[in-house]
Amino acid sequence: MAGPRGEYRKSADRRAQIIEAAFDVFSRGGYTATSVNEIARAVGMTQTGLLHHFAGGKLALLEAVLDSRDKKAENTLEGRTGRDFLAGLIEISRAQAGQRGVVQLYTILSAEATDPEHPAHDHFRERFERIADAVTAALEETRDAGGLRADVDPRTAALSILAMTEGLELLWLNGFDVDMAEDVRRFIGTYLIDPL
Amino acid sequence: MAGPRGEYRKSADRRAQIIEAAFDVFSRGGYTATSVNEIARAVGMTQTGLLHHFAGGKLALLEAVLDSRDKKAENTLEGRTGRDFLAGLIEISRAQAGQRGVVQLYTILSAEATDPEHPAHDHFRERFERIADAVTAALEETRDAGGLRADVDPRTAALSILAMTEGLELLWLNGFDVDMAEDVRRFIGTYLIDPL
Structure with a gap:
């Protein structure tokens, strides 16, 4: 399998940064009290820019955060x-x-x-x-x-x-x-x- | 001990109503995402009117809700x-x-x-x-x-x-x-x- 092309890789890196920022913001404020805008600010983007990567909005961000943690546990048990x-x-x-x-x-x-x-x-x-x-x-x-x-x-x-x-x-x-x-x-x- | 005077009793009833409404509102939204204004509306009062009974604001409301539940558990164990x-x-x-x-x-x-x-x-x-x-x-x-x-x-x-x-x-x-x-x-x- 060929490596990801430049654009795709850049986008994947950006997604990973956003997930990390979402993790930090959710960790402090929980889900209900957190806004997409707050997560966008934390990663230095506009809300529109962030939603380009996570069209599903706040719920999609949360699920990405949860999945990334569950993946680690699944690796331990595999x-x-x-x-x-x-x-x-x-x-x-x-x-x-x-x-x-x-x-x-x-x-x-x-x-x-x-x-x-x-x-x-x-x-x-x-x-x-x-x-x-x-x-x-x-x-x-x-x-x-x-x-x-x-x-x-x-x-x-x-x-x-x-x-x-x-x-x-x-x-x-x-x-x-x-x-x-x-x-x-x-x-x-x-x-x-x-x-x- | 004499019973509470009219005014005092009215105020105590009002407090009890507010605690009940706060309980309902907190139950739905948790603490962080709930506002005093929302609780005031639920009991048909203004925010200022409500704060007359709970000068400590949202935290005082929460503590009143928690205390009223713990009281029941303590009665069971007394x-x-x-x-x-x-x-x-x-x-x-x-x-x-x-x-x-x-x-x-x-x-x-x-x-x-x-x-x-x-x-x-x-x-x-x-x-x-x-x-x-x-x-x-x-x-x-x-x-x-x-x-x-x-x-x-x-x-x-x-x-x-x-x-x-x-x-x-x-x-x-x-x-x-x-x-x-x-x-x-x-x-x-x-x-x-x-x-x-």
């Missing part, structure tokens, strides 16, 4: 199954501790988006579903390999693991001395015959 | 200790399931307030601290009565219970089929010698 996938969740929790801004953005947006009328509602709903399904599958694989405790329902456990992860992030953001990765590791361990 | 206090937490989770609006408001605000510069940051930080301390004390009382598993650290467990409760609310608001009270009951039970 090709992993069963216990190894569960260990990947702990690695992701450990990486969060160095990314306060992005964790704060996610926490604020996922809370705002609980409103069914919020433009990112479906995005977050589907994202949580996808994670819950993937963790359920990993627990089922662990069960099939004889590693899950007998009384554990994989779906219920997956939702609890997701709830615990989200809740720990909230407490950590509030300045509590919680070790998110260690607490997630210990919690997942309560479902397993051999702790992680 | 005078209870040890296992009985822990059972009260489950009752509160059960009551939440009928109050989507207030749970959504809390979830959005507590997320927005993770920003140290958010005007309600200290309020939420202190609120979480207060809950964490109370749950820690209840677990210590349970331990002193011989009801706690030997390897459980009350403070760590209290933070995990708080994280689980907050995380379950987030999933429930996102439409997941979680039984918050039942999941909290089961989770607290993992720390106890006899389940609740």
